Amino acid sequence: MPYELKPLSCNPGAIAGMSKKVIVSHYENNYGGAVSRLNAIEAQLAELDWATAPGFAINGLKREQMVAMNSMLLHEVFFDSLGASKASRGLDAQLNIDFGGLAIWRVQFAAMGKALGGGSGWVVLAWSPCDGKLVNTWAADHTGNVAGAVPLLALDMYEHSYHMDFGARAGLYVDAFMKNLNLAAASKRLAAIAGL
Ligand SMILES: [Fe+2]
Numbered sequence: 001m002p003y004e005l006k007p008l009s010c011n012p013g014a015i016a017g018m019s020k021k022v023i024v025s026h027y028e029n030n031y032g033g034a035v036s037r038l039n040a041i042e043a044q045l046a047e048l049d050w051a052t053a054p055g056f057a058i059n060g061l062k063r064e065q066m067v068a069m070n071s072m073l074l075h076e077v078f079f080d081s082l083g084a085s086k087a088s089r090g091l092d093a094q095l096n097i098d099f100g101g102l103a104i105w106r107v108q109f110a111a112m113g114k115a116l117g118g119g120s121g122w123v124v125l126a127w128s129p130c131d132g133k134l135v136n137t138w139a140a141d142h143t144g145n146v147a148g149a150v151p152l153l154a155l156d157m158y159e160h161s162y163h164m165d166f167g168a169r170a171g172l173y174v175d176a177f178m179k180n181l182n183l184a185a186a187s188k189r190l191a192a193i194a195g196l
Pocket of ligand 1: 026030031075156158160161
């Protein structure tokens with residue numbers, strides 16, 4: 001079964017400080033592009049003669065499959081992350097334990113986004129089931145994540161996320177993103193994964 005686009009989970013006309021145009025373009029071109037690329041790669045993998053294919057062909061296709069798959073999944077969390085709302089008591093309590101509170105976590109998460117400005121990558125708030133902790137993770141492309149960790153919030157630092165609205169001023173985009181944090185969506189994910 002080919003992968004399909006999930007409907008846009010945020011209301012693109014209601015994200016303060018970010019234009020409908022950039023969010024819709026991001027959804028259609030970048031997220032949509034990742035989904036159609038993933039389907040094209042999977043079609044090639046289905047045709048591959050695994051017994052005779054050279055290592056570089058296998059490596060190339062499997063690497064690109066991972067890039068496209070993670071890009072698709074992280075973009076889905078990214079669009080879910082937009083839409084200002086409050087954290088549940090469970091998420092709030094866990095942020096207290098692991099970061100010393102929501103306010104401290106916010107400062108760290110935004111600083112990581114701004115540190116990636118001018119480059120590209122992802123900042124992800126993830127739940128690590130191995131050690132029962134929330135962690136802010138850094139990734140310079142779509143493939144770098146803590147092993148086994150589950151994304152709760154994702155901040156996309158690729159230029160396509162903000163250039164249309166803010167030019168090179170990535171920091172203003174991070175500030176707008178932080179004003180629109182959908183903490184209720186993150187709380188729901190945390191409850192489903194960790195029961196918190
Ligand atoms: Fe993106």
